Amino acid sequence: MSSSVERVKAALASHGHDGELRRFPDSTRTAADAAAAIGCTVAQIAKSIVLRTGDQPVLVVASGINRVDPAKVAALxxxxxxxxxxxxxxxxxxxxxxxxxxVGHLTQPLVLIDQDLGALDPIWAAAGAPNEVFRTGFADLVRISGGRVEDIRE
Structure with a gap:
């Protein structure tokens, strides 16, 4: 297991999340790849998009079917x-x-979570490697990431 995956497991455990990770033989790098491997809808994939404002990381966790609106993120x-x-x-x-x-970032980002994920259960998120994911619910995703729920969709 890679150090980044171990960091995710430790972060999940520190927040009281069961931290059960699933590894796949093929990449789950894209939302479509992840959904096909898991057997869920693309919408249930919580894709992580890293933006930056100066030197500050901004992590947008969006539903796999949504495009992120950079203007909305900038305003937020x-x-x-x-x-x-x-x-x-x-x-x-x-x-x-x-x-x-x-979760498990070296530098804590400002986290914005797509409000559309709130209608989905379960949600699947990357777990530190392109073929590793974990299952969670919306309330837990918000809690463990420290994110703000916002309208970020185009």
Whole structure:
């Protein structure tokens, strides 16, 4: 198990989450790949998108079917945001793109959670590797990530 996956397990445990992870032989890097591997809808995949405002990471956890509106995110964080490149994501979060979890970051991001995830149960999120996920519910996702529930959809 990689150190990033171990970090996610430890973060889940520290929040009282059962931390049961599922590993797949193929990548679950995209929401569609994850949904096919898990056997759920694409909407139930909590995709993690890392943006940045200056040097501050902003993690947007969105339903797999939604596109994130950068203008809404900028208004919510009070400044300009841009997509973070893969090297910056790894350096700041400790995760490779495709495996970014809502918890266990090296640098705690500002977390915004798509309000549309509230209508879904269960929700599946990346667990630190492109082929590792964990199951959770909406209230637990908000609690363990410290996120704010917002309208972030285009």
């Amino acid at each position: 964080v009070g400044g300009r945001v841009k997509r973070a490149d893969a090297d910056w994501v790894r350096a700041v979060t400790g995760f490779a793109i495709g495996g970014v979890s809502p």
